[in-house]
Amino acid sequence: QKEVEQNSGPLSVPEGAIASLNCTYSDRGSQSFFWYRQYSGKSPELIMFIYSNGDKEDGRFTAQLNKASQYVSLLIRDSQPSDSATYLCAVNSAGGTSYGKLTFGQGTILTVHP
Amino acid sequence: KAGVTQTPRYLIKTRGQQVTLSCSPISGHRSVSWYQQTPGQGLQFLFEYFSETQRNKGNFPGRFSGRQFSNSRSEMNVSTLELGDSALYLCASRYRPGQGAETQYFGPGTRLLVL
Numbered sequence: 001q002k003e004v005e006q007n008s009g010p011l012s013v014p015e016g017a018i019a020s021l022n023c024t025y026s027d028r029g030s031q032s033f034f035w036y037r038q039y040s041g042k043s044p045e046l047i048m049f050i051y052s053n054g055d056k057e058d059g060r061f062t063a064q065l066n067k068a069s070q071y072v073s074l075l076i077r078d079s080q081p082s083d084s085a086t087y088l089c090a091v092n093s094a095g096g097t098s099y100g101k102l103t104f105g106q107g108t109i110l111t112v113h114p
Numbered sequence: 115k116a117g118v119t120q121t122p123r124y125l126i127k128t129r130g131q132q133v134t135l136s137c138s139p140i141s142g143h144r145s146v147s148w149y150q151q152t153p154g155q156g157l158q159f160l161f162e163y164f165s166e167t168q169r170n171k172g173n174f175p176g177r178f179s180g181r182q183f184s185n186s187r188s189e190m191n192v193s194t195l196e197l198g199d200s201a202l203y204l205c206a207s208r209y210r211p212g213q214g215a216e217t218q219y220f221g222p223g224t225r226l227l228v229l
Contacts, residue, residue, distance in 0.1 A: 032214060043204055043220040044157070051214075088157060092215050101147075101170045102215055104157040 003027060006089050006105035015114050019076040023089030023105055026070065033065055033072045034090040034102065037083075044088055048074060079112040086110070116141065118207050118221030126227045132193040135224045139186050139207030145169075146188040147218070148180060151202040163188050164211050192226075200228045 004025045013019045021035075032051050036044035048063040050056045050072065056063045062075040072091075076083055089105040119138045127133050139146050148160040159172040163182035180190040186207075192199055202225050208218040 032216075034215060043223050045220070046216060046218075049214070049216040090157075090215075101159045101162065101172065102149075103159070106156045 002105075003103050004089055004091050004105040006087075006108045008106055008108060010109040010111055012111045012113060013079050015079060015081060015112055017079050017112075019079045019083065019110055019112070021074040021076075021087050021089075021108050021110065023072045023074075024070055025072070025089075025091045025103075027091070027093045027103075028067075028070065030067075030070075030091045030093045032092040033063070034092070035061075035063060035072075035074045036088040036090060036104075038086045038088055038107070040085075076110075079110075081112050081114055084110060084112050118143075118205055118219055120203075120205050120221040120224050122224060123222065124225050124227075126229060127195050128229050129195055129197060131195050132191060133195060133226060134189050134191045135203055135205075135226075137188045137190075137205030137207075137221060139188070139205075140219060143207035143209050143219075144186050145208045145211050145213075146182060146186065147206045148188070148190050149204040149206065150174075151204060151223075152198075152200070157204070160190065162211070169211055195228045197228050199226065201226060 035048040038044045050063040050065045060077045064073045086107040088107045090102040145164045147162040151157045162170045166182045182188045202223045204223045205221040206218045
């Protein structure tokens, strides 16, 4: 079993719809969770991070964390064609204040069509 | 403020050769992490350096090594290159390890092709 798992997709949604991206992790000791967006040929860009159970909203993005179910998700509201990218889920098992080892999922390819 | 810079951006090597990649962190950042990204394995942590010392290491063979200089610049070296080492190598910096990974910024990467 992989440490961090994501549906590889591709996930295709129409413009203006809600895109829902999911991620599960195996290490119950994981303490901080991150969503990165990566455009083709570019480096990852952090879009959301969450430490506590529940929802965290930032503009059109909402991250949801359920530690009991070892599940983290990202919702993108009012999806735009510019949101088309690969979304990477990452987990820091040793806590957000420790050293920089992030464990990444394989990524979900999102396509938003006009 | 300038971002993380990596040189070279593109590199072609042949099997058996060695390669050195360079990373200059954001000014004031003293922690540098390295990652490898391949289509098959995804993005994987290689190692992190702080104050010229390796603080954490991923699950890679000893052919992969790194170092950090007193000005926080970091290099990683891959010896005896294999075809499977073809990848995008990403460097990320943050001020210090005690800060959360949300303070970490990635550089543009070095794309290595091994023939």
